[in-house]
Amino acid sequence: MNTRTFPNKQCFTLSRMPDIFNGVKAVLLSLTMLFAMTGTAQALQRGDSLPPELAAKLALDPEKITMVDFFASWCVSCRIELPEVDHLSKELKGESVEFVGIQVDEDVEVGEKFLKEIALSFRVIDDQSQEVIGVFEPIGMPALYYIQHNKVLGIRFGAIPQIGEVIKQDLTQLGALK
C-alpha cells in the first residue's frame, strides 16, 4: 500500500455515516435534554413551603412561629450558641413561639453524649440519616429557620454573636413578640 496517499478520498467516503444516523442522534440528544430538564431538588429559601412529608415528620404547630435550629456536636459555633438559645426558649415559654432542634450527627453515640452534656429544654429531632437537613440544604452551620404554617419566613446562617438578642429581634419583626 502506498502510505503517502493514505488516507485517500475513498477511505473517507466509505466511513461516512449515513444521514439517517444524524437524525437519530439529534432525537436522542433532544430526549436526553428533556429528561434533564425535569429538574432537581433545590434548597429551601425564604417564602418556600415545606414538602408535606417533611411537615408531617417535623409536626410543627402551624399557628406558632417555630425556630428550627440545625446543630451538630462537631460544630463549634453551635456549641457556643445552643446554651443561649436554650435560655431564650425558657424565657419565651408562654409566647406563641416554639423551638425545635435538629441534631445532624451521623454518629449516634457521639450525638447522645452531646445531648446529655448540653441538656436542652426544647424538643430535639434526631436526623442521623440527614434526610431533613438534606431538604433544607443550608449553606452553613448552625442554621436557623423561622417557620409558620409550614412556610419559611426567615433564615440565618453561621455563627452570630449574641444570638439570643438577634432571635428576639427577628421574632419581634415577624410579629411573634411585642
Added chain:
Amino acid sequence: MKSHINLLISAVVLVFSGQVIAAEKLTLLPADKQMSSEEFSYALAQEPNPGTSNARVVKKYKTKGRTSATSKYPATDEHTEQGREQGKSLTTITLAEKKNNAGNSVGSAKQVKPLLALVAIDQKPPPSVSPAGQWLNKGFTWIDDWFIDKEVKPWQKAKLAEPVMSPAGVAPVMKKFASKIYISKAATFGGDGIAGGGCGCK
C-alpha cells in the same frame, strides 16, 4: 547623470504620494463637504496645534477630577436662543417638582433600615441569576452529578472538623507555626494579643 535621474524619480514619487494622501483625506469627508485642493491646503495651514486644541483642553479639564464641579454649571448653552429656551424649560420643571414635593419633604422622617431582610416575607427574594441562567442551571446540573466528585455539604463535615484533619495535623510545632502566621496576618487587629502600632501607647 545618475544622481539627476534619482532626484527626478524621488520628486515624482513624492508628488504622487502626496496626492494619494490628499485623496485619501478627501474621501473621508462626505460628498457635500469635500474641499478642492486649494481649500484643503488652506485648511491644513489653518489647523491649530493638536496639543492646544479646544477639545483637548476641555477633555483635560474634565478628566482632572473636576467632573462633579462642572456638572453644577448649566448644561444648556446660554449664548444661543435654542439653548436659552432649553434652560427655561428645565428651570420650570424643577420648580414645579419642588412645589409638588414641598409638603412631603418637610414632614418626611429618616427610614430605619431593618436588621434582617425579612421585610417582604410573602415575596420570594429576587433571583441572583438571570432567567436564562436559572434555566441552564436547572438543565445542566446532571453533568455535575455524573462527572464531578460529590461536594461535601456543610452538615457532612464531622470528619473534617476533627483536629487531625487540620492542615498540619495535631503536631504542636505546626500549631505554633500556624499561630505565627495568624498573628502576622491579623496584626492590625491585635492578633492573639493587644492591638497597636508599636508606639507603646497601648
